[in-house]
Amino acid sequence: MADDIILETRALTKEFKGFVAVKDVALKVRRGSIHALIGPNGAGKTTCFNLLTHFLVPTRGQIFYRGREITGASPSTIARMGLVRSFQISAVFPHLTVLENVRIALQRKRGHSFDFWRTERVLDELNDAARQLIDAVGLAEFEGTVAVELPYGRKRALEIATTLALDPEMMLLDEPTAGMTHGDVERITALVKRVSANRTVLMVEHNLSVVSTLSDRITVLQRGEILAEGDYATVSRDSRVVEAYLGAGHG
């Protein structure tokens, strides 16, 4: 196995009561690349994501991260190994402030926080690092705002800042630009580009212009199986891919 493959799945399969959501997926993600997972609705992209981070247990198949099998590991263990995900439905801590949201992730560096007798002021030393991350995603003026009050696009930005706070070796982004306004899409695209330096990014994305701008490599899923793989030029010329998208009613 070549060293430059950071994440690999072998014959990954997930069945829900007879319905095969993901079937025999063999995915290889190169270290340092931005890899996109695309496909029509219901192609199994999000299921695939949940399998990779173990929010779902695969029916069959294996997952390797940095050459080690992680098929049976718990979601929190995988996160601590540096493989961190974001969620399709924006996953912030709604009633905490922007600063507190990011600090929760930075707090992981302290190890376990079972110290209930200590004041939270010990966390103030993380504030500078948190502010840098908040600044990097353009939320500097919102640091005292409660997350639930942020507009949608800003929540996604906050989520990315929180994920970045873990300094993950590999980020899984589930539809980072879903439901965003045009301006937000551009900002998030630029942000993903910027943070992908020295990291590997695997993302599910519907917006094909985002995919074409960002991705080094694209895997197309259809009905749970890999339909095509390659860079944007290759994949977009593939007649089966065009058919899958047109057939599913996409342009």
Added chain:
Amino acid sequence: MAAAVLPAQRRAEIGPQRLAFAVMLAFFVLGPLAMYPVFLMKVMCFALFACAFNLLIGFVGLLSFGHAMFLGTAGYVCAYTAKVWGLTPELAILAGTAAAGVLGIVTGLLAIRRQGIYFAMITLALAQMIYFFYLQTPFTGGEDGIQAVPRGKLFGLIDLSNVWAMYATVLAIFLGGFLLIYRTIHSPFGQVLKAIRENEARATSLGYDVDRYKLAAYVLSATLSGLAGATNALVFQLAALNNVHWGMSGEVVLMTLVGGLGTIYGPVVGALVVLAMENYLATLGFWVTIAQGAIFVVCVLAFRRGIIGELARLIRKPL
């Protein structure tokens, strides 16, 4: 400039909180001038119980429907060790509190594996098992309970049969427990708990073992509920079956909701309101239950945040 934002925000929050603490302290220090000290001691015990319960539901989002088992267990162990073994009051309270903590570890390991209504049902089922155990086992005295528990001498020096010595002791225990809960909520641990309450899947994806945090919070809540139960047994010199009954588990939910779920001072106010109703409306007989039910309905419909919760919203500061 940015560095000043947080401390300023914190100062603004601390102001009303200090005031609230001063009001609460003054109430319990000066209260005996106007009210029966035994009633106020009961209020403090149940306020601590409700605060401990609120730590779990208000700050982790776990609704336990079996918290009476901790209150009752600690009461029995405290009463038994004080009466039969002749332990001094501080050791009897310690023994009762520790027993509740151990029970918390055992039941917590089972209960925290489930969420929402299932968690509530498991805690209720476990509490019912504990209830029937205490009903049958000889050491609790069954329906009679453990009566005529000696209050003894604190540290072998201070005679707690003096009502003011007892009052000061209960006040000290209540304040200690209250401040510990306050600190827990505002600790690094408390931050993780709030994150779990807000979004458990996200907390997991950030690498937190949420089950371990939940268990730690559950055991802490159980232990502090035990402290309240043990103290209560000494105040009334009695450990009774009604303190392990599921009705008591319901009552602490009521206290917390009336006062304000997830607030700091709400459970204290809730305990005072609910117990005052029981006490001062006692002449109404079974109407107390109906009045309680009516107030509960009004609270849920009109002041969903509870008394303190609504007040906090009014002044836009956490209380």
